[in-house]
Ligand code: HEM
């Protein structure tokens with residue numbers, strides 16, 4: 001599993017940081033930044049939840 | 065597309081004695097999802113009731129938040145605040161890309177990390193309110209003495225209002241939301257007082273910048289000083305009654321479900337369960353769109369009912385049950401899409417601290433009237449309680 005995040009779409013709601021704090025952070029501008037581009041198995045559930053909750057659909061999960 | 069003339073249903077919330085969310089929502093969700101309704105002023109709007117549809121409406125670029133578009137729902141009573149389109153900087157009423165300049169400038173002030181840093185100050189505020197309540201005797205109105213002052217004091221400290229002015233600030237915000245105990249004129253004049261105060265605050269921070277939100281926003285240059293007043297007014301109004309009503313309703317729910325007292329998961333479930341901002345996200349179609357098979361024409365108003373969406377059986381199992389152990393994170397109590405509540409992480413911390421301290425310091429807290437006797441704000445835009453008599 002691989003994730004990408006589009007800071008152009010991010011509206012800084014912080015859902016990603018709350019739900020998968022090991023995979024996502026907010027930078028000084030409050031926008032999403034990836035801590036793990038290829039999260040391991042323990043992170044998968046949190047990352048999927050975060051991607052589903054992101055109100056601006058800024059997070060994409062790639063299944064490759 | 066040809067469609068039979070749809071039935072027109074009553075506008076929600078305008079009926080005392082009806083539970084919240086109105087039981088009628090379930091029928092709308094099951095039958096057609098979208099229903100036509102008449103606003104108190106006679107305008108027709110589409111009510112959106114399914115969770116999936118509400119998320120779709122709130123992310124559709126053909127649907128606008130801008131009240132200047134003809135057909136935008138006018139739900140009436142706007143808490144005595146000047147009309148949205150008259151305040152520059154009222155960015156909740158702007159669409160992308162105009163909206164994004166404001167949002168981007170504000171995001172750094174509301175990150176998860178920034179809000180965590182406000183914890184000690186929020187704890188102090190909550191403790192001070194509890195000190196005052198305990199010193200005053202063995203009973204209180206938890207709305208007036210606890211739920212309303214907390215968000216007002218938190219917002220004033222966030223904005224950099226000097227401590228000496230916080231009582232003034234708090235009394236004016238209190239008048240704004242007292243739809244029963246104050247007149248239209250009183251609310252209008254309170255709103256004017258606040259706007260005047262905020263204008264002065266901006267002027268002071270321009271001259272003497274300090275380490276606070278107003279000074280930092282001015283320093284970015286992204287928002288002009290005259291727009292900044294509208295932004296601050298929005299933060300104040302968006303974050304006051306919404307938070308207060310959640311605190312008060314949550315206390316009632318915890319007192320009637322005491323097994324969840326002390327469990328922080330109650331915060332998220334309270335947000336979903338009560339969905340106080342049911343009539344807050346208002347929209348208008350600017351192109352024809354189809355939602356759940358229903359054609360909504362350009363110029364027709366849309367009201368996504370977040371309380372209906374948050375009680376959708378297809379998204380939440382046994383939605384009428386207060387169950388903090390469920391995974392409720394996909395609720396839309398804060399809206400969805402680019403306008404999703406900017407203050408949501410602040411609210412979560414405020415509610416968590418408020419409940420924890422309240423039940424820790426007053427473990428014998430109980431309702432002073434039967435739960436059925438509580439008086440709800442059926443007449444307000446934000447759902448809540450007029451008063452919450454408690455004793456200990
Ligand atoms: C439990 C308390 C709260 C609830 C239920 C709530 C609910 C909402 C909802 C539903 C929206 C979306 C409006 C729309 O779609 O048009 C919103 C937007 C907003 N909220 Fe909150 N809110 C709460 C507290 C706060 C607080 C504490 C603040 C700030 C101090 C705040 C600031 C804002 C702002 C600035 C917006 C507009 C965001 C934008 O347009 O990008 N809210 N809120």
Ligand code: SF4
Pocket residue numbers: 005009010011012013014015016017026030031032050053054055056057058059
């Ligand atoms: S959840 Fe989405 S919008 Fe919110 S901070 Fe993360 S990426 Fe940005």
